[in-house]
Amino acid sequence: MSANPKPHDPVYAHAREVLPGGTFGNTGAELIIREGQGSHVWDEDGNEYIDYLIGSGPMFVGHNHPEVTAAAQAQLAHGTTFFANNRLGVELAQAIIDAMACAEKVRFVSTGSEADAFAMRLARAYTRRDKILKFEGGYHGFSDYGLMSLAPKKVGNTVEPIPDSAGIPANVKENMVIAPYNDAAAVESLLREHKGEIAAVFMEPFQRIIPPQPGFLEKVREIATANDTLLIFDEVVTGFRFAYGGAQEYYGVTPDVCTLGKVIGGGFPLAAIAGRDEVMAMFDKDRAGDRFLPQIGTLSGNPVASAAGLATLEVLKRPGTYEKIFAMGKTLMAGLSERLERHGIEAQVIGVPPLFDLVFTTGEIRNYRDTLRGDTAKMARLNALLKERGILKGDSKYYVSLTLSDADIKKTLDAWNDALAVMAKE
Numbered sequence: 111m112s113a114n115p116k117p118h119d120p121v122y123a124h125a126r127e128v129l130p131g132g133t134f135g136n137t138g139a140e141l142i143i144r145e146g147q148g149s150h151v152w153d154e155d156g157n158e159y160i161d162y163l164i165g166s167g168p169m170f171v172g173h174n175h176p177e178v179t180a181a182a183q184a185q186l187a188h189g190t191t192f193f194a195n196n197r198l199g200v201e202l203a204q205a206i207i208d209a210m211a212c213a214e215k216v217r218f219v220s221t222g223s224e225a226d227a228f229a230m231r232l233a234r235a236y237t238r239r240d241k242i243l244k245f246e247g248g249y250h251g252f253s254d255y256g257l258m259s260l261a262p263k264k265v266g267n268t269v270e271p272i273p274d275s276a277g278i279p280a281n282v283k284e285n286m287v288i289a290p291y292n293d294a295a296a297v298e299s300l301l302r303e304h305k306g307e308i309a310a311v312f313m314e315p316f317q318r319i320i321p322p323q324p325g326f327l328e329k330v331r332e333i334a335t336a337n338d339t340l341l342i343f344d345e346v347v348t349g350f351r352f353a354y355g356g357a358q359e360y361y362g363v364t365p366d367v368c369t370l371g372k373v374i375g376g377g378f379p380l381a382a383i384a385g386r387d388e389v390m391a392m393f394d395k396d397r398a399g400d401r402f403l404p405q406i407g408t409l410s411g412n413p414v415a416s417a418a419g420l421a422t423l424e425v426l427k428r429p430g431t432y433e434k435i436f437a438m439g440k441t442l443m444a445g446l447s448e449r450l451e452r453h454g455i456e457a458q459v460i461g462v463p464p465l466f467d468l469v470f471t472t473g474e475i476r477n478y479r480d481t482l483r484g485d486t487a488k489m490a491r492l493n494a495l496l497k498e499r500g501i502l503k504g505d506s507k508y509y510v511s512l513t514l515s516d517a518d519i520k521k522t523l524d525a526w527n528d529a530l531a532v533m534a535k536e
């Protein structure tokens with residue numbers, strides 16, 4: 111592996127001509143992946159990496175998993191999209207209902223952003239209320255509402271709706287209420303202040319890499335119920351990852367509705383809204399009356415994506431899968447903590463074994479504002495040093511995948527040691 115990847119000519123140069131900023135928007139223009147196999151990916155220069163990015167989450171069972179590939183290929187030969195219902199999509203809906211405690215009915219879309227946008231509209235239709243409470247720092251896709259206070263650069267004394275993008279109409283904030291994560295008292299007081307106006311508390315049960323404090327989700331569940339407000343878990347990341355039954359199984363708190371994406375499409379574009387029958391009935395014109403929520407998508411329930419998703423869930427369902435993921439993640443988290451200590455670096459590892467990272471700061475991390483204490487320059491430096499050592503990850507997440515080998519884990523621990531030793535001297 112070369113220490114300094116070349117600029118991937120000619121794909122890099124071509125991308126700069128045809129894409130704004132030379133990128134799809136997801137990563138820097140310099141990262142161009144050519145191939146993925148199991149727990150490894152290769153870039154256009156032929157550099158090999160152990161992959162902790164895993165396509166930003168979907169490739170939980172590894173790239174080109176033989177069973178997932180075979181299932182997708184089998185469907186390819188029979189047609190790739192029909193718009194109409196298809197057997198595989200119906201079977202995937204059943205698998206989601208069997209897995210997720212909140213799921214009695216399922217509606218498919220193609221991306222997590224779409225799922226979240228429809229789930230917000232669903233809550234508004236069902237409750238006939240306009241406002242959504244979300245948490246500062248919580249990510250719910252790229253709709254106007256989802257992008258309120260995802261990552262506000264300048265935070266004032268109070269937590270308030272701030273758009274995270276140009277182009278969002280000013281009045282969107284009138285219908286968003288923002289709370290600090292892990293603060294049930296704030297949620298309670300906001301629901302009191304906006305009595306009868308809030309359709310849903312919309313949240314990542316595990317926000318980015320911040321775990322819920324003991325009792326927080328239970329308390330939010332209780333407060334939402336007491337206010338006739340829906341509780342919606344965005345499980346686009348956590349679904350089928352923290353447990354087969356998602357974060358709702360892992361933390362033992364059942365929302366009214368959840369959104370799913372990433373893992374359920376097996377590497378193809380597929381996402382879903384799943385929830386209580388009475389709420390999901392708003393998608394059914396025969397039951398919803400004037401609360402009907404029309405919902406159509408060209409590729410919704412796509413049969414190739416459904417085949418890949420079903421095959422992925424089959425792999426995940428096998429005994430020992432989550433034990434293996436958690437054991438590997440624990441080894442990695444403990445190994446990273448140990449190496450930080452060894453090199454006297456002020457940082458802490460946070461998250462859960464399937465999904466974690468470090469934050470370059472000491473002191474408790476309970477919410478978005480606490481993460482702002484983290485030294486982002488150091489984070490970028492470490493990520494770059496790791497990339498040079500064959501470890502690929504996103505800016506602020508290590509996703510553990512099922513196909514990581516003992517050798518991958520050893521190489522990761524060595525790369526951390528090496529990179530942190532360099533940083534300790536800087």
Ligand SMILES: Cc1ncc(COP(=O)(O)O)c(C=O)c1O
Pocket residue numbers: 166220221222223224226249250251252314344345346347371372381
């Ligand atoms: C919690 C959460 N919700 C929603 C989304 C949006 O999903 P997509 O990128 O499929 O639109 C993401 C994407 O990373 C996510 O992490």
